[in-house]
Every structure is written in structure tokens, then in C-alpha cells.
Amino acid sequence: MEIATALIVRSQDELVIRIKTHIDLINSKRKIEQQAKELTATNALKDRMFSIIGHDLRSPVGAIKQALGFIVNGTINPKDEDFLETLQLLVNTTDDAFNLLENLLGWAKSQSDTLKIIPENLNLFDIVSSTCAVLKINSKKKNITINIKIPNDISVISDLNMINSILRNLLGNAIKFTPEQGLIEISANRINDFVQVFINDNGIGMEPNIVSEIFTSNKHFHTHGTNNESGSGLGLILCKDFVEKNGGQISVESKIGEGSIFSFTVPAGK
Numbered sequence: 065m066e067i068a069t070a071l072i073v074r075s076q077d078e079l080v081i082r083i084k085t086h087i088d089l090i091n092s093k094r095k096i097e098q099q100a101k102e103l104t105a106t107n108a109l110k111d112r113m114f115s116i117i118g119h120d121l122r123s124p125v126g127a128i129k130q131a132l133g134f135i136v137n138g139t140i141n142p143k144d145e146d147f148l149e150t151l152q153l154l155v156n157t158t159d160d161a162f163n164l165l166e167n168l169l170g171w172a173k174s175q176s177d178t179l180k181i182i183p184e185n186l187n188l189f190d191i192v193s194s195t196c197a198v199l200k201i202n203s204k205k206k207n208i209t210i211n212i213k214i215p216n217d218i219s220v221i222s223d224l225n226m227i228n229s230i231l232r233n234l235l236g237n238a239i240k241f242t243p244e245q246g247l248i249e250i251s252a253n254r255i256n257d258f259v260q261v262f263i264n265d266n267g268i269g270m271e272p273n274i275v276s277e278i279f280t281s282n283k284h285f286h287t288h289g290t291n292n293e294s295g296s297g298l299g300l301i302l303c304k305d306f307v308e309k310n311g312g313q314i315s316v317e318s319k320i321g322e323g324s325i326f327s328f329t330v331p332a333g334k
Contacts (some may be wrong), residue, residue, distance in 0.1 A: 078268040085225070126156060167298045170229060170306075181223045181309055185333040188218045188259065192250055195231040197241060206244045208237075213251040219333030220259050226306040228332065232261045234301035234326050240326070242267035257330040258312065266323040275318050279304045315322070 131154050133141040140150055170179070189212065196203075196210050203210055220227070238248045242265045249264045270278070276299055305329045307314040318324035 084129050093139050097297070124157045124164070127157050128161070131157075135296040145176065162205055162214055163232075164298070166229075167233070167302050170302055179309075181226070183221050183310070184224055185214070185332075186220055186222055186224060186227065188212045188261070191220075191224075191227060192231060192261075194331055195235055196250075197229065198232065200234055200308050202236070202239050202247075206239065206242070206246070208242055208244070208246045208248060211249045212250060215252075218252055218259055220256065221333045222310045223306075223333040228311060230303045230306050230328065231261075233303050234328075237299065238263050238265040238267065238324070239325070241265065241269075254332055255329070257332055260327055261330045262325060262327045264323065264325045269324055270316075270319040270320050271320060277318060 077194070130151055131140075135142070135150070140147060186290065192212055192214055233250070235250070242248060247266050250262070251264070252259055252261045254260075280301075304314050307330070311331050312329035314328040316324060316326045
């Protein structure tokens with residue numbers, strides 16, 4: 065009887081060990097599969113960044129280099145009538161390259177989890193007004209009117225650098241894709257514990273297939289504005305990432321020939 069009991073106990077112990085081993089194997093397999101997915105995502109991120117650096121960043125830097133070369137070797141004479149036009153082109157191209165580089169660095173930090181989020185209580189009207197002032201030259205060149213319809217008493221909880229980047233990218237895109245003498249309206253309203261911000265333009269709009277994928281990180285949209293301004297689509301990916309990191313959501317509605325409405329939510333402040 066004792067021998068039979070010992071055999072039963074031994075069999076139970078072996079069964080427990082086998083089950084535990086099987087569970088460990090399943091967990092190890094899942095861990096390896098998860099690591100493979102993360103590695104695939106990392107490689108996709110790297111490929112996307114190399115693509116942007118190789119195409120979207122190389123193009124403006126190449127244009128700057130060429131224009132400066134023409135000035136240095138005398139092909140473009142400072143006394144010529146089109147010299148100021150060349151300088152303006154250099155300024156615009158440098159701005160494009162700088163903004164793209166800022167977005168690249170911000171996105172890389174965000175994806176590698178090295179970006180620190182410091183929430184602050186911020187006055188939304190002041191933040192939007194500051195962004196409009198930064199982009200005033202761009203809107204003025206196209207005679208675009210920007211109306212800020214945000215009450216002075218609306219505050220939000222957000223990282224200052226992140227919300228500045230979100231607004232700069234969204235408003236910059238609105239200016240880029242709005243024709244001369246167009247109109248852009250920035251408004252906001254409180255919904256429970258959140259504030260929803262709207263950036264509405266009467267620009268060229270987007271096709272439905274672009275609207276559905278415009279925030280997808282593995283898609284690369286190389287676009288041109290109404291005055292042939294360049295764009296990589298990276299700014300919108302960064303906006304989505306920053307909005308979500310601050311606890312909000314972003315969306316867009318658009319129709320060809322009627323314009324676009326980008327909106328995002330952010331936690332309401334005190």
C-alpha cells in the first residue's frame with residue numbers, strides 16, 4: 065500500500081513538473097514572439113527614419129548648398145534683381161529643413177522612450193497666440209487670415225514643448241495647404257474633463273484614402289502645399305504621438321476642395 069501511495073505521489077510530482085515545464089515553454093515562446101514583433105517595429109522605425117533623412121531632409125539641404133554655391137561662384141550676382149528672391153528661397157528652405165529635423169529628433173526620442181513629459185497648467189489662448197506669432201511670416205506671405213476663437217479662461221494640462229509642437233505642426237500644415245487669401249480658424253471648447261481644440265481651414269482638402277491613413281506611422285506621404293511647400297507627413301505622426309502621451313486623442317475630417325478640420329483633446333486645466 066505504501067509503495068502504491070509513493071508511486072502515485074511520484075506520478076503527481078512528475079505531472080506537476082511536466083505541466084510547469086510546458087507552461088514555461090509557452091511563456092518563453094510568447095516572449096520570443098513579442099520580442100520579434102518589437103524588433104520588426106524597431107526596424108520599420110529605422111527604415112522610415114532613413115527614408116525621411118535620405119529624401120525629405122536631403123532635398124532642402126541640397127537646395128541650400130546649391131544656392132549658396134551659385135552665390136559664392138558669382139553665378140548669382142548680389143546686384144541682380146532676383147537676388148532677394150534667392151535669399152528668400154534660402155530662408156524658406158532652411159525653415160523646412162529645421163522643422164523636419166526638429167520633428168525627426170522629437171519622434172526618435174518619443175519612440176525610444178527617452179522623452180520626459182512635464183505636465184503644466186497652461187493658458188490655451190496664450191499658447192495658440194504664441195504659435196500664430198511664430199508662423200505669422202508664413203501666413204502673411206499667402207495673405208491667409210487666422211482667427212483665434214478661444215476664450216481667455218480656458219486652461220489645459222499638458223507638456224509645454226509637446227503642445228507647442230502639436231500646434232506648430234497642425235497650424236503649419238493648415239497654412240501650407242490653404243491657398244492665398246484663405247481662412248484658418250482655431251477654436252476650442254470644454255467637454256467634461258477635456259478641452260477639444262479645432263484647427264479649421266478652407267484649403268485643398270484630402271482624399272478619403274489619405275484621411276484614413278494619415279496618422280499611420282508606417283505610411284510615408286510626401287506632399288506639396290498650394291505654393292509648392294514640401295512636407296513628409298512626419299509632423300502629423302508626431303502630433304498623434306504627443307497628443308496620446310498627454311492623455312488625449314486626435315482626429316481629422318476633410319473634403320477635397322472644401323478644406324480640413326484637425327482636432328485634438330487635452331486634459332482640462334484649473
